[in-house]
Amino acid sequence: MTEAAVYAAGAVCWRIVDDKPHVLVIHRTQHKDVSLPKGKVDPGETLPQTAVREILEETGLRVALGVPLGISRYPLMSGREKIVHYWAAEITEDAVNASTFLPNDEVAGLEWLTIKKARAALSYERDVEILDTFQALVKQGVLGTYAIIALRHAKAVPPFEWEGDDASRPLSRRGEQQAASLVDTISAWRPRRIVSSTAQRCQSTVEPLSRAVGRKVVTTAAISQDAYENGQADVREVVGRRVRSRKTSVLCSHGPVLPEIIREISLATGTPAGSYVNNASTLDTAAFAVVHLSRTSPASGIIAIETHSPRL
Structure with a gap:
């Protein structure tokens, strides 16, 4: 981010009404x-975190982010540039029923429209362009999605400073801070399952997330670095389970294992190998890749990949 720009985030919130996406x-x-819901990043926030918070504040809807839809850029009257990141966000009936929205000084009303009517109602062409990207997902039949979040563990105590076995090596002080900082960002996708390598540094990375989202950490040696280096890893089985579940999940593993995780996701979904897939597995400690897959068309391949770096 640059100091001159104003950053914001939002979403195309959607639901099916009378068999049509609205x-x-x-x-x-x-x-x-008339616009899409969005808002400015607060100090210390990440963009996904902002999107979820702003939608809740403007509409009363609690959402889980889906596929990224692109970026809108436009000048402000102050001369600064505004940069808005958008995601798709499916709205469940439970979320609609639980909405606390009331007309206020910022938002006078909410309206659910078909895509055609929304294009006509939106006041700004830049919002229409984001909506057009969303419509492309509808035409491809891949609107309903879930994600596999491939997470590299946070910074650990260096091997030369640790006397025990490598699998018991803990997080460093910085790593503990990174693990805590991951919570609000990854929570934006509302993971339903958290799977970790048996290594202590991986388990400690996802423990704060586990507490925040109320999901128990499932540990497996199948994606551990020791098993990988000994030729005993079973990444295919772990990834296959997550693809078959069609629910958003987190896989916390190690730098050498992450390319195998991404590769197995590609194989499980029939996605052609490409640089964008390979680059998604080159992650720093506490960084993660969000791999978006179709819930309704499993053979349609990877819909999108986004990567996020730690703030610390």
Whole structure:
């Protein structure tokens, strides 16, 4: 991010109404316009975290992010550039029923519209362009998605400073801070399953996330570095289970194992090998790749991959 730019994040919130996808637009009170829900990044926030928070504040809807839809850039009257990142976000009936929205000084009303009607209602062409990207997913039949989040463990105590076996090597102080900082960002996708290598540094990385989302950590040596180096890893079985479940999950593993995890996701979904797939596995400690897959068309391959680096 640059100091000159103003960063924001939002989403195309969608649900199926009468067998058709409908999207949510907001009628803003002061601006007297119609737009997609979004808002500026607060200090210390990540973009996914901002998107989830702003949607809740503007619409009363608690969402889980889906596929990234692109970036909107436009100049502000101050001369600074505004850069807005968007995701798709499926809205469940439970979320609609639990919404706490009331008209206020910022948002006068919410409206669910078909894509065609939303294109006509939106006040800004830049919002229409994001909506067009969303519509492309609809036409491809891959609207409903889930994600496999491949996470490299946080910074660990160096081997030369540790006298025990490598699998018991703990996180460093910085690693503990990284693990805590991951929680709000990864929670934006609402993982349903957390799987970790048996190594202590991996388990400690996902423990704060486990507590925050209320999901127990499942450990397996099949994606551990020791098993990988000894030729005893079974990445295919672990990834296959997650693909078959069609639920968003986190796989916390090691730098040498991550390329195998990404490769097995590609093989399980029939995705052609490419640089964008390979690059997603080259991650620093506490960084992660969000691999988006179709829930309804499993053979359609990887829909999108986004990578996120740690803030610390």
